[in-house]
Amino acid sequence: MSNFLDQCRTLLGTQYVITSESEMEPYLIDWRRRFTGKACAVLRPGSTDEVAAIVKLCNAARVPIVPQGGNTGLVLGSVPDQSGTAAVLSLTRLNRIRAVDPVNNTLTVEAGCILERAQEEARRVGRLFPLSLAAQGSCTIGGNLSTNAGGTAVLRYGNMRDLCLGLEVVTPQGDIWNGLRGLRKDNTGYDLRDLFIGAEGTLGIITAAVLKLFPAPKAQLTALAAMQTPEDALNFLTIAQDECGAILTGFELISDVCLQLVIKHFPHLQLPFAQPHLQYVLVELSDSESEDHAMSMLEAVISRALEESVIEDAVVASSIAQSRALWALREHIPLAQAEEGKNIKHDISVPISNIANFIRETDDLLQQAFPGCRMVTFGHLGDGNLHYNVSAPVDVQDETFILRQPEVNRVVHDNVHRFGGSISAEHGLGALKRNEITQYKSDVELQLMRNIKNALDPLNLMNPGKIL
Amino acid sequence: MSNFLDQCRTLLGTQYVITSESEMEPYLIDWRRRFTGKACAVLRPGSTDEVAAIVKLCNAARVPIVPQGGNTGLVLGSVPDQSGTAAVLSLTRLNRIRAVDPVNNTLTVEAGCILERAQEEARRVGRLFPLSLAAQGSCTIGGNLSTNAGGTAVLRYGNMRDLCLGLEVVTPQGDIWNGLRGLRKDNTGYDLRDLFIGAEGTLGIITAAVLKLFPAPKAQLTALAAMQTPEDALNFLTIAQDECGAILTGFELISDVCLQLVIKHFPHLQLPFAQPHLQYVLVELSDSESEDHAMSMLEAVISRALEESVIEDAVVASSIAQSRALWALREHIPLAQAEEGKNIKHDISVPISNIANFIRETDDLLQQAFPGCRMVTFGHLGDGNLHYNVSAPVDVQDETFILRQPEVNRVVHDNVHRFGGSISAEHGLGALKRNEITQYKSDVELQLMRNIKNALDPLNLMNPGKIL
Numbered sequence: 001m002s003n004f005l006d007q008c009r010t011l012l013g014t015q016y017v018i019t020s021e022s023e024m025e026p027y028l029i030d031w032r033r034r035f036t037g038k039a040c041a042v043l044r045p046g047s048t049d050e051v052a053a054i055v056k057l058c059n060a061a062r063v064p065i066v067p068q069g070g071n072t073g074l075v076l077g078s079v080p081d082q083s084g085t086a087a088v089l090s091l092t093r094l095n096r097i098r099a100v101d102p103v104n105n106t107l108t109v110e111a112g113c114i115l116e117r118a119q120e121e122a123r124r125v126g127r128l129f130p131l132s133l134a135a136q137g138s139c140t141i142g143g144n145l146s147t148n149a150g151g152t153a154v155l156r157y158g159n160m161r162d163l164c165l166g167l168e169v170v171t172p173q174g175d176i177w178n179g180l181r182g183l184r185k186d187n188t189g190y191d192l193r194d195l196f197i198g199a200e201g202t203l204g205i206i207t208a209a210v211l212k213l214f215p216a217p218k219a220q221l222t223a224l225a226a227m228q229t230p231e232d233a234l235n236f237l238t239i240a241q242d243e244c245g246a247i248l249t250g251f252e253l254i255s256d257v258c259l260q261l262v263i264k265h266f267p268h269l270q271l272p273f274a275q276p277h278l279q280y281v282l283v284e285l286s287d288s289e290s291e292d293h294a295m296s297m298l299e300a301v302i303s304r305a306l307e308e309s310v311i312e313d314a315v316v317a318s319s320i321a322q323s324r325a326l327w328a329l330r331e332h333i334p335l336a337q338a339e340e341g342k343n344i345k346h347d348i349s350v351p352i353s354n355i356a357n358f359i360r361e362t363d364d365l366l367q368q369a370f371p372g373c374r375m376v377t378f379g380h381l382g383d384g385n386l387h388y389n390v391s392a393p394v395d396v397q398d399e400t401f402i403l404r405q406p407e408v409n410r411v412v413h414d415n416v417h418r419f420g421g422s423i424s425a426e427h428g429l430g431a432l433k434r435n436e437i438t439q440y441k442s443d444v445e446l447q448l449m450r451n452i453k454n455a456l457d458p459l460n461l462m463n464p465g466k467i468l
Numbered sequence: 469m470s471n472f473l474d475q476c477r478t479l480l481g482t483q484y485v486i487t488s489e490s491e492m493e494p495y496l497i498d499w500r501r502r503f504t505g506k507a508c509a510v511l512r513p514g515s516t517d518e519v520a521a522i523v524k525l526c527n528a529a530r531v532p533i534v535p536q537g538g539n540t541g542l543v544l545g546s547v548p549d550q551s552g553t554a555a556v557l558s559l560t561r562l563n564r565i566r567a568v569d570p571v572n573n574t575l576t577v578e579a580g581c582i583l584e585r586a587q588e589e590a591r592r593v594g595r596l597f598p599l600s601l602a603a604q605g606s607c608t609i610g611g612n613l614s615t616n617a618g619g620t621a622v623l624r625y626g627n628m629r630d631l632c633l634g635l636e637v638v639t640p641q642g643d644i645w646n647g648l649r650g651l652r653k654d655n656t657g658y659d660l661r662d663l664f665i666g667a668e669g670t671l672g673i674i675t676a677a678v679l680k681l682f683p684a685p686k687a688q689l690t691a692l693a694a695m696q697t698p699e700d701a702l703n704f705l706t707i708a709q710d711e712c713g714a715i716l717t718g719f720e721l722i723s724d725v726c727l728q729l730v731i732k733h734f735p736h737l738q739l740p741f742a743q744p745h746l747q748y749v750l751v752e753l754s755d756s757e758s759e760d761h762a763m764s765m766l767e768a769v770i771s772r773a774l775e776e777s778v779i780e781d782a783v784v785a786s787s788i789a790q791s792r793a794l795w796a797l798r799e800h801i802p803l804a805q806a807e808e809g810k811n812i813k814h815d816i817s818v819p820i821s822n823i824a825n826f827i828r829e830t831d832d833l834l835q836q837a838f839p840g841c842r843m844v845t846f847g848h849l850g851d852g853n854l855h856y857n858v859s860a861p862v863d864v865q866d867e868t869f870i871l872r873q874p875e876v877n878r879v880v881h882d883n884v885h886r887f888g889g890s891i892s893a894e895h896g897l898g899a900l901k902r903n904e905i906t907q908y909k910s911d912v913e914l915q916l917m918r919n920i921k922n923a924l925d926p927l928n929l930m931n932p933g934k935i936l
Contacts, residue, residue: 175912184820189897234571428655
């Protein structure tokens, strides 16, 4: 081991081979501070060539590698286990913008580039990079790719996989695959790109990517609509898609329980309705024409929904400040939950047509099993993706309730499965859900995954214990 | 072998095990009638279970399998080689629509379903299935998936890979993987779906799929614009994207040479301009609002382009008949080429920003090497995808010119590579380009592909000799 670390120091320079416990700590603790792993070192290469060389050293010494970006993942995918044998390979020094091409609508960035910086670079040339999520000031493009990140604009623009045209990857053997193509159409063999995307660092290390850009919208408008049930929200979605087509870019479901929590813990935020309703939807339109056009579209959607009694009320933001205030309600839900105490979180998806039934039936089952438990349900309704979170009944201690997480998970995940859904819609499996998934994936599928893993990483050195 | 065929007959029924040469012929000859393979039988299973059982029989008897849909492929991917050892496995009896869900915007179909029927089924429920290509009356969804088909609506809706949410696949071992998920977000392991899509039947047999539907547009408008150069066409694209955003659904480049061929061989078709121009672009908008709105958008684009001297003239179709007449010009190009004689075809893509330079420089190189050769260039400019076809000089026999195909390919493909492009944008590799691609792909990439192939199909029974 000391020989291995010496080789790493020679390669990277001493300051980029971190071994002191205090300096390693931020790389070893997970984003939600539930778990701290151990590592023999944190390695910080500064270039793709250095990544490749480090991987070769790890191969020779049989040192497992945990690739890490902003370490903002939610499923323990970017921290090592507690054996202390692995090295964390941090990509944050690979943070250059390599190229921007507004005519081809592409941006080539390194894996360690912070998402927000990629968004800014696109904006600078009059384009949009649409991936948008809570951690965008800290998470990296490499992490976004490795987890196939989702967020609030998937309805229109797709997941990270849909936003990437090409990759550069260091293989588990330390070879560099240059697949940095900026092509909309390329059918010359197996889709390696989409295999590395979402593989959570278990098949290789993404070091750079060609991202898709879009024309910057000329206007963005936000509204908050109020309704009775998730079923109404679904009908509202169908109306909005029918009226607006591709300019509908956001459609977030928020239950009243969520908003009440937000107002309780962040009293400077206000609910823009005189009285509370049971469900809300935050709608966003991104218009390539004009603000006036966007407003007329939004008004048409809302009038029709009111007329058809699908919604009960709606407010349209008439300024950027008002739009931010509406989004702030949505964005403060996770923070308000944290203030309220611990809860049991689920990042699930079902076919959109099943959402209302899923919520009703799962809510019922949970009430039977855990009377009084509080449902903190919100999420990306337009994608069928809910953050279906369960808080303790008011008279039960969080810590007591959390102990029942396996039982709660079983009710929720079994029902997700029954409705044809996924137990990890946008966060990945990591170490957190790798056992859970074996309950729901067929042996055929698990075996296909294992065969691919063995074929590309026969020594099982790439982020072992994650996904599989 | 006779034992194997007897087992097949017992399984499928005698009428679905074809062995007579005359009955096998349509399954053995390629779409462009350049090549006829040999097979020990054509097998026509009627269900996924039968496909799985047949694959197990082939495994036991070590009979290679050539999966086949509509057999409309252009790269010899769906016909067997001339050894006569393989069985063609035709999926055309698996042609059911299994489910349609307009709220989830999904359509579940079997692999043998003709593309046009899937489009019709979507239309029936007020939705759009956007894949659109010349062979849509004959090609199957399974073939579209296995080749990751492209076509004329990729600019807005993406390739077939982007239009598929889930798959059912029979593995090379005869197991059934049920991945028929109708989810927009699912991050629970490796992206097997995208690995089977575009694998041209070399990793398994796609038997069914969940396809994405979209709201049906309320209006579609077509225009033909005329300009001087491909560079002008590119500037026109940037204007159209800026003005129209996502309602821009088609952007086809057509050189005057192409249109002159069309008019020569199909005199009932007419060029809608008083005098010819050097380049044309066929533009299509699909509007979710109204025909009036679409018209005002199209007029805005055209006025701005005329004002900025990017285009010289334009006609807007004012009726469905006129729109069809404009599309007919585009669609008759391949037919006109065939009437004119044989030519050397290239299905290539480059980054959109490189298209004008690529055309100019490659045209020059070809003129130097093959003076007088005629460039029949057209294609999906919005995707960077050109059908860059080269016809013999007027005074040279086609057959003589065709003999120089390897030299012509080398000039074109070397230049594609130099400009960061792909030598197969939307047709795949098949048997036709499997050697050619080894010139341009890195050893690292080829080895990754071989590792995956060996991991999933260690006996090399799935469509051997294709892709790799």
